[in-house]
Amino acid sequence: MRVGMLTGGGDCPGLNAVMRAVVRKGDHTWGDEVVGFLDGWKGVVEGRTRPLDVHAMRGTLPRGGTILGSSRTNPFKIDGGVERCQATLEAERIDALVAIGGEDTLGVSAKLHELGVAVVGVPKTIDNDLNATELTFGFDTAVQICVDAIDRLHTTAESHDRVMVVEVMGRHAGHIATWAGIAGGATMILVPEEPFDIEEVASALTDRHQQGRYASIVVVAEGAVPKEGTLALASGETDQFGHVRLGGIGSVLATEIEARTGFETRVTILGHIQRGGTPTAFDRVLATRFGVAAIEAVHDEAFGQMVALQAGDIVRVPLADAVGELKLVDPALYHGVAEVFFH
Secondary structure, three states: OOEEEEEEEOOOOOOHHHHHHHHHHHHHHOOOOOEEEEOOOHHHOOOOOEEEHHHOOOOOOOOOOOOOOOOOOOOOHHHOOHHHHHHHHHHHHOOEEEEEEOHHHHHHHHHHHHHHOOOEEEEEOOOOOOOHHHOEEEEEHHHHHHHHHHHHHHHHHHHHEEEEEEEEEOOOOOOHHHHHHHHOOOOOHHHHOOOEHHHHHHHHHHHHHHHHOOOEEEEEEOOOOOOOOOOOOOOOOOOOOOOOOOOHHHHHHHHHHHHHHOOOOEEEOOEEEEEEEEOOHHHHHHHHHHHHHHHHHHHHOOOEEEEEEEEEEEEEHHHHHHHHOOOOOHHHHHHHHHHHOOO
């Protein structure tokens, strides 16, 4: 078969491991020819490709990012974009397409499948907020990077009797913030699922320091929002999928906390550091399992499906199930575990 492959949306560690597995399994088992589309759906719209064979994928297992490049292009938002995608796939003689991406990339995949495109999805989101799969690759790496940073911030906070605000990724779901906050011993964790009251945050920090504590770590997801009427936030520009460019809640929080408590407060915005660099061993294995399962699904003609992790096994689920709604932080984890340490 002649199989196309693309990586869409934000990059994350493990993408190359998925592609390596698709190429290796496809080549050794079926003699497949794999064609990579450059820069996500943009490459399909514009007809830009590169060959992906075993030689091309050598050395990519520990490499972060994506050798194909990525973008947030939405062909359904481009005049003639869908038709150009179909024309490219026909011109390149693509028998099946493996799309590696998150809600937006797989949402496009689901729509194209309805139009007759033979596509299999692989879940990718550093935020771990895709439905129908328990974990996505890149998430473990991001959490570990955040925990390493929090561990280092504890010592400098203690040395200067400071409050440290750590802003991490998490647009609509606070999985990274929750996991990293628990593992890093954060004083407080603020997530999009639970609107916060800045007065309550300041009061809790004041009580903590009055008990003789001398440092506090506040972990906040970039998409965390204050309760209505408690704090104003600026809005940013949007991409082709309608997502607002986030970043900055940490700075606002630090300013407000220092003003309301009198404690010296500093902010660390980890940003793209969470996306870059080498994937953890767990993410390399998960990504490899997803890649092998994806090319197997192609040869089983399980189109319109996504490979997913459920109860330790790799299974197939309809693309529509994956993109129907976001997977949010389990209230039992946030209220039952994380909140125990909010004091």
